[in-house]
Amino acid sequence: MGDIDGDGRDEVGVTDTNGEVTVLDAETLAAETALTSTSGPRVRGTGIDLVSTAAAGDVNGDGRDDLYVGAASWTVPGSSAFATGAGWVFTEVSGTVEVGAGDVPGFRINGPVRGYDLMGGSAVGIGDIDGDGLDDLMLGGDSDAPKTGSALVVLGSTSRATVVTDPDAVDAPAVASTDDAGATVPRGWWINGLAADDHLGHAVGAVRMDGWSMLLVGAMDGARDAAVPGSGYALAIDSRALVDGTLPLSSSGVLESSELLGDAYEGGTIIAGHGAGVHLGRSFADFTADPSGRDVTFAVGAPALFTWDGTLPAVRIVTLRAAAPATPEPSTTTTPTGEPTSSTEPTATTGTGPGPSSTAAPTASADDGALASTGADDLLPAAFAAAALVLAGLLALALRHRPRRQTN
Ligand SMILES: [Ca+2]
Numbered sequence: 001m002g003d004i005d006g007d008g009r010d011e012v013g014v015t016d017t018n019g020e021v022t023v024l025d026a027e028t029l030a031a032e033t034a035l036t037s038t039s040g041p042r043v044r045g046t047g048i049d050l051v052s053t054a055a056a057g058d059v060n061g062d063g064r065d066d067l068y069v070g071a072a073s074w075t076v077p078g079s080s081a082f083a084t085g086a087g088w089v090f091t092e093v094s095g096t097v098e099v100g101a102g103d104v105p106g107f108r109i110n111g112p113v114r115g116y117d118l119m120g121g122s123a124v125g126i127g128d129i130d131g132d133g134l135d136d137l138m139l140g141g142d143s144d145a146p147k148t149g150s151a152l153v154v155l156g157s158t159s160r161a162t163v164v165t166d167p168d169a170v171d172a173p174a175v176a177s178t179d180d181a182g183a184t185v186p187r188g189w190w191i192n193g194l195a196a197d198d199h200l201g202h203a204v205g206a207v208r209m210d211g212w213s214m215l216l217v218g219a220m221d222g223a224r225d226a227a228v229p230g231s232g233y234a235l236a237i238d239s240r241a242l243v244d245g246t247l248p249l250s251s252s253g254v255l256e257s258s259e260l261l262g263d264a265y266e267g268g269t270i271i272a273g274h275g276a277g278v279h280l281g282r283s284f285a286d287f288t289a290d291p292s293g294r295d296v297t298f299a300v301g302a303p304a305l306f307t308w309d310g311t312l313p314a315v316r317i318v319t320l321r322a323a324a325p326a327t328p329e330p331s332t333t334t335t336p337t338g339e340p341t342s343s344t345e346p347t348a349t350t351g352t353g354p355g356p357s358s359t360a361a362p363t364a365s366a367d368d369g370a371l372a373s374t375g376a377d378d379l380l381p382a383a384f385a386a387a388a389l390v391l392a393g394l395l396a397l398a399l400r401h402r403p404r405r406q407t408n
């Protein structure tokens with residue numbers, strides 16, 4: 001969680017079956033710790049099932065790390081529909097904090113009042129992506145059809161005003177709060193999946209680079225190609241393209257994933273599962289070696305929920321080559337960089353991958369290409385900032401009988 005209470009030691013946040021979050025001192029935990037009401041500061045709410053917790057970073061810039069907790073099934077006040085979802089950012093946690101109707105030290109993030117977005121069931125701190133000195137975060141809400149599932153990027157603030165969301169907003173920001181004068185101010189962006197029931201946002205992740213992040217959102221039940229059902233996909237979004245507005249955003253700040261299909265856009269890619277039923281996009285892990293560089297490497301989990309058909313659980317390692325830092329290039333949003341990446345990168349694939357390999361033995365495969373919508377040969381060099389560089393392949397996957405093992 002980072003150092004929530006400012007005593008120089010990091011904490012961990014633990015959810016329990018009562019729907020409460022307990023904050024524990026990570027460095028003084030015994031090998032086994034029985035969770036009691038006095039184990040540490042707690043966050044709870046009557047009838048509120050707090051299911052997620054995340055290290056939010058220092059969202060309000062007071063020098064102390066902040067705590068995120070989320071309740072996907074809760075319904076925010078003022079909504080007539082069920083399960084808007086909500087999250088809270090706590091800038092201070094001591095004793096027992098009640099969430100719900102009352103004020104909290106920090107701010108609340110409301111799911112849309114249209115209901116059933118289940119917003120906030122997943123969350124990740126993404127660092128300071130807009131350079132204002134305040135850390136930012138991303139939430140996921142993996143609602144069912146007719147929704148696609150979604151993710152929500154929320155910018156940090158010193159304000160304690162509630163962040164409200166409305167992805168259907170017209171002529172108003174989809175993610176907003178109010179300033180001290182009561183005026184509406186944008187507070188982030190909303191991201192939709194490709195199709196109903198994709199469950200985009202079931203998992204969110206981030207690779208923290210120097211001054212920016214690669215934002216990762218999983219849609220384990222979706223498919224980039226509808227002919228490969230259940231292949232799953234993951235979005236990888238260069239935060240600089242979100243902040244700069246070079247992605248095809250609506251005027252209210254909504255990104256439809258479908259806009260990333262076909263011609264590649266700078267800073268956004270769809271990584272497709274390599275076969276039907278692999279459900280790529282269940283989880284993420286950062287393997288980036290050099291945050292100051294351009295190669296962003298991460299793992300995407302593909303749990304293959306139904307293995308009786310021979311589809312095996314997998315972990316895919318992906319490396320994307322991001323755009324060069326903006327500083328030496330004064331006009332990166334409009335000018336092709338002229339860098340040689342497009343001629344050296346592999347051509348994008350359709351994302352469906354070689355059919356047989358998806359059900360074959362779980363050996364590593366360097367050519368099981370499933371990076372999608374990136375770096376096609378005929379695109380301008382600048383057409384895609386996070387162009388695919390390497391697909392390292394599948395990991396060894398005998399998850400059922402052996403410890404997880406990385407072979408590549
Ligand atoms: Ca501490």
Ligand SMILES: [Ca+2]
Nearest residue numbers: 058060062064
């Ligand atoms: Ca703080």
Ligand SMILES: [Ca+2]
Nearest residue numbers: 128129130134
């Ligand atoms: Ca920020």
